[in-house]
Amino acid sequence: MAKQFASFEDDHLTTIAAQHMFFVGTAAPEGRVNISPKGMDSLRVTGPNEVVWLNVTGSGNETAGHLQRDPRMTLMWCSFEKRPMILRAYGTAQTLHPRDARWAGLYALFPPIPGARQIYVMAVDMVQTSCGYAVPFYDHVGPRDTLRRWAEQKGDEGVAAYWDEKNRETLDGYPTGILG
Template identity: 60%
Template sequence: MGQRYGEIPARMVDFIGHQKLFFVATAAADGRINLSPKGMDSLRVLDERRVIWLNVTGSGNETAAHVQELPRMTLMFCAFEGNPMILRLYGTARVIHTYDAEWETLYSHFNPLPGARQIFDLAVDLVQTSCGMAVPFLDYVGEREQLLDWTEKKGEAGIRDYWQERNQQSLDGKPTHILVPQS
């Protein structure tokens, strides 16, 4: 049966650290809900109530737009091996862009990734587990290299051009502030 916690229990920190995949859900006050799969060793648990994850360049930038309008976020992890479990972290998130003062300090928690565009800092206020008995067993084969190859080929200037063209607004036209600080 599911359980609830006010902070991330130590045994869950270990579980999170072993996950190769997690899901991020956000929504603005109106418009579309966003649910994105994430990987690439991009998540760190800083303490029992704080998690950061490094967001790399992608085709959209919904999470940044949503969090700046309505900062609620849910992270979900599923056990694809071993005992079944689904773990959700609920909380309030902040987006840290490459131009923000906190960027360097928070980015130092990660191995550098080309195309890194934001860090999301989640203040966890609820941790929930559920059974996960319907989640299938899956085997981890390895990381996909296409995104890293693409960003390295584009180079830093090419990535900034891509942000200019494709990452400044959400699907619903909400600003992401990827290039210009929020006024």
């Protein structure tokens, strides 16, 4: 059943590479816990204990607000295909914005994605696998392009206006740091 590891091993990297989505969990010391599904080509394992993922504009901005108050983060991948597997990475993360010095170098790891708003750099302190025997089979039909088209239509100024209106605070009223 469940096994813990100090860092990513080759089998974990193979599992991650085969997944079309992952989930992010964060929480401030008080308030709501947030779990978000993520897709697109937005995640890189950059070392045995480091994950970098690119966050794009969404209807909320909980992760950024939570990390300002408590840097804990959990990432989870579920295998929906042949091999049953749930993989989690536990650690702490920092938020980078396009205005930050490290942004350009890390953003270069990804294909350009309109509406990119943060990069999270996660220091992984534990990796855990579990069976996934109850996770159902699903077929991957393909990626959605809805968010990309929405951001392209809005343009940089429209996306920034959206951030100002919808992404400045979490559901619990914590600032997200989106606009500095």
